[in-house]
Amino acid sequence: xxxxGKGEKRVDYMNLPxxxxxxxxxxxxxxxxxxxxFEGLRxxxxxxxxxxxxxxxxxxxxxxxxxxxxKDTIKIPTAHYEFGAxxxxxxxxxxxxxxxxxxxxxxxxxxxxxxLTLKINAQLTNEPHFSQxxxxxxxxxSDYRTQFQIGNNAFYGANYIQSxxxxxxxxxxxxxxxxxxxxxxxxxxxxxKDKMVATGQIASTGIVALSYVxxxxxxxxxxxxxxxxxxxxxxTSSFGYDYIFRQCRxxxxxxxxxxxxxxxxxxxxxxxxxxxxxxxxxxxxDYKFGFGMTLGE
Amino acid sequence: xxxxxxxxxxxxxxxxxxxxxxxxSPIVVRGREAAAEAATVxxxxxxxxxxxxxxxxxxxxxxxVPLIIEMDRExxxxxxxxxxxxxxxxxxxxxxxxxxxx
Numbered sequence: 415x416x417x418x419g420k421g422e423k424r425v426d427y428m429n430l431p432x433x434x435x436x437x438x439x440x441x442x443x444x445x446x447x448x449x450x451x452f453e454g455l456r457x458x459x460x461x462x463x464x465x466x467x468x469x470x471x472x473x474x475x476x477x478x479x480x481x482x483x484x485k486d487t488i489k490i491p492t493a494h495y496e497f498g499a500x501x502x503x504x505x506x507x508x509x510x511x512x513x514x515x516x517x518x519x520x521x522x523x524x525x526x527x528x529x530l531t532l533k534i535n536a537q538l539t540n541e542p543h544f545s546q547x548x549x550x551x552x553x554x555x556s557d558y559r560t561q562f563q564i565g566n567n568a569f570y571g572a573n574y575i576q577s578x579x580x581x582x583x584x585x586x587x588x589x590x591x592x593x594x595x596x597x598x599x600x601x602x603x604x605x606x607k608d609k610m611v612a613t614g615q616i617a618s619t620g621i622v623a624l625s626y627v628x629x630x631x632x633x634x635x636x637x638x639x640x641x642x643x644x645x646x647x648x649x650t651s652s653f654g655y656d657y658i659f660r661q662c663r664x665x666x667x668x669x670x671x672x673x674x675x676x677x678x679x680x681x682x683x684x685x686x687x688x689x690x691x692x693x694x695x696x697x698x699x700d701y702k703f704g705f706g707m708t709l710g711e
Numbered sequence: 712x713x714x715x716x717x718x719x720x721x722x723x724x725x726x727x728x729x730x731x732x733x734x735x736s737p738i739v740v741r742g743r744e745a746a747a748e749a750a751t752v753x754x755x756x757x758x759x760x761x762x763x764x765x766x767x768x769x770x771x772x773x774x775x776v777p778l779i780i781e782m783d784r785e786x787x788x789x790x791x792x793x794x795x796x797x798x799x800x801x802x803x804x805x806x807x808x809x810x811x812x813x
Contacts, residue, residue, distance in 0.1 A: 657781070
């Protein structure tokens with residue numbers, strides 16, 4: 415206690431906090447800089463039948479982009495209805511979604527023991543050879559986490575992340591793709607203080623990704639992100655802000671590809687949210703605007 | 712345009728003997744070319760300024776106008792609450808729960 419009064423605590427290396435999972439290492443930057451932008455109308459309705467079970471209905475009408483070889487973007491107007499069911503228990507979570515264009519998503523998260531978690535992620539489609547499934551086994555230790563993944567197409571992956579100081583955690587991952595006989599290794603680091611988070615990731619697939627998030631006021635934070643792909647020579651950098659007010663959440667970002675985007679979620683009433691999404695691509699002259707509503711808790 | 716002027720000058724005969732050679736002199740020709748180039752540069756400058764103004768204007772509209780509007784609303788809400796707190800003289804009204812953050 416006397417040492418804490420001096421303003422400097424001795425670091426207890428035996429009692430480090432548990433780090434974030436490896437795939438969530440860039441969580442703050444991803445949440446601020448990559449909102450779910452859409453074009454068209456989106457309507458979600460969630461109805462709770464029980465305190466554990468809920469159903470959701472969702473409608474989307476708008477254009478989706480089809481990747482094309484030429485410089486022009488091809489937009490195809492699509493519309494679909496999605497029905498979903500969620501079961502939430504402290505130890506078991508089941509989420510299923512069915513869409514009218516023939517896709518089925520399922521997610522299972524099960525706590526087998528206090529420290530061991532099983533996650534299953536599956537996506538089935540009408541088109542042959544496009545379905546995917548992935549099994550994840552997560553083990554959480556006192557100051558480390560490790561995960562083992564098995565996916566279809568003979569995909570095997572493993573990652574490990576460890577806290578080395580109360581603010582810094584380092585991790586690494588390896589993966590192996592059976593069908594293409596490709597393997598890769600990657601390293602990641604995350605430095606976390608009260609008001610800032612800095613992360614870096616480098617992988618043998620030739621990707622370097624850095625991010626930095628700083629909380630400037632109690633309502634808003636700024637984020638920046640840098641990604642370099644050695645294989646294709648792409649370099650992308652983006653800057654954005656994320657403001658959380660009492661009635662709304664506003665995220666905006668500007669990119670080095672000349673893309674400006676904004677995403678607003680505003681609370682009109684208890685359980686009624688209004689969503690606006692805007693994306694302007696100045697170089698390709700592509701403009702996408704969407705609006706929607708979300709009902710339900 | 713300059714060729715038709717000089718043709719007219721020559722067609723009129725010796726009455727235009729002063730203006731014809733002047734308009735064909737190198738200084739005047741160079742001056743005319745410089746004016747044409749200046750007009751081209753000014754047109755390009757105007758077009759690129761217009762493009763820059765469009766990009767700056769739409770970017771400001773998408774990125775900052777919603778932020779200004781929301782900050783203004785937040786400030787108004789705070790002032791209203793402060794007013795109500797001082798009017799009632801009691802504890803300030805309970806804050807509504809924060810919006811969902813996905």
